[in-house]
Amino acid sequence: MLGLFGKKKAAFDVAEGNRHVAPGLELVAAGNGQGLGELYAGLPPADRLHFLDGVGQLTEIGAPLPALDSHPAIYAIAGGLHYVWAHRLRGFATADRTSHDQVMNMAEMAAVAEDLLDAAVEFTPRDSALHGFRFRRLTLTGGREGEADAVTADLRASGEANVLAELARMNYLAPKWHGSVGEMHAAAETAMDGAPNASFLALKARAWIEEWLYQTAMNDEADEIAAFRAKVKSDAFKAEVGALDDEFRQRFNNGPELSFAEASFAHNNLAVLFVLFADKARLKPHLTAIGSHAAQTPWGYVAGRNVPRMIDRKRAECGLPKLKG
Known part of the structure; x- marks a missing residue:
């Protein structure tokens, strides 16, 4: 799988172009x-998640954080950062390549994240990004019976449409974690139904990417793998993928403007979809939109340890100039 879960190259921008991270x-x-809480609270819903991802990747693990009583959002911020640190402690390898010490360090940090995120529900219950991080924590360590349903209810009650929180819920239901292929696709389609902007359509693209990853690298059922391979070669599947991109383009051009994190999520996932299923004409506009701000996930699924190198190669194949720097 081309070094699928290798460590990030130092040259890769782990903030993924988010100007609020610095x-x-x-x-x-x-x-x-106070300043950190105001910055976070003033961001669009998906951008709060993306912001904490960048800050969490670039801070020292366990770095001192501002006092919890300095702003109502600090509990959510601290919980989100502890989750990112927990994931860094685990590493990005599959379970069979993750050591006992990594798992124990992750679990200790994830327990702190859980306490902070649970407390944050009392302070900022309408913060959809908070509930996205609660889903991420559940994905990483599992949870009590009915807990995922409770987080879903809290996400819906927030009243915010947050594509990255919906992605977190979808990932929780992915077959490589706590669900199945069908549950994952159903989560994507539920979030897309009546969605406020084009970015939510990319949840279906990500579901197909995750299905590809599962069927090519993780599933042991030969008949399921064969069925998937036959499906993706079919004219019906190619038409469905094309129709998704057409609908995205129509809504992107004529609908509400996307926030930075929404646009990044959409273009990166649609681009990887068209890398997987070899459609340069559809890939090119998404590569143009991404520019130098590629997302480690899902590009790491196909590029392994060197996402920038693959981006450069795919840009050249699409007739786009090499990125500067």
Whole structure:
């Protein structure tokens, strides 16, 4: 799988172009909880998740954080950062390549994240990003019976449409974690139904990518693998994928403007979809939109340890100029 879960190259921008991460890091270092909370709370829903991903990747694991009582959002911020740190401690390898020490360190940090995220529900229950991180924590360590349903209810009650929170819910239901192929696709389609903008259509693209990953690298059922391979070669599947991209383009051009995180999620996932299923004409506009801000996931699924190198190669194949820097 081309080094599927290898470590990130230092040259890769783990903030994925999010311009709020640098000032966020400064606020963390200064212990300015009021400023950090205001910055976070002022971002669009999906961008809050993306912001904490970048800050969590670029802070030292276990770094001191502002006082929890400095802003109502600090519990959610601290919980989200502890989740990112827990995932870093685990690493990105499959379970059979993850050591006992990695698992134990992850579990300890994830327990802190759980406590903080649970407390945050009392302070900022309408923060959909908070519930997205609660789903991510459940995905990483599992949870009590009925807990995923409770988080789903809290996400719906937030009143916010958050594509990255829906992605977290969908990933929880993926076959490589706690669900199945059918449950994963159903989660994507539920989130797409009546969605406020084009970015939610990319959840279906990600579901197909996750299905490809599962069927080519993780599933041991030969008949299921064969059925998947036959499906993706069919004219019906190719038409369905094309129709999704056409609908995305129509809604992208004529619907509400996407936030930075929404656009990043949509273009990166649709681009990887068309890398997997070899459609340069459809790939090209998404590569153009991504520019130098590729997302480690899902590009790492196909590019392994060097996402920028694959981006450069695919741009050349599509007749796009090489990125500077």
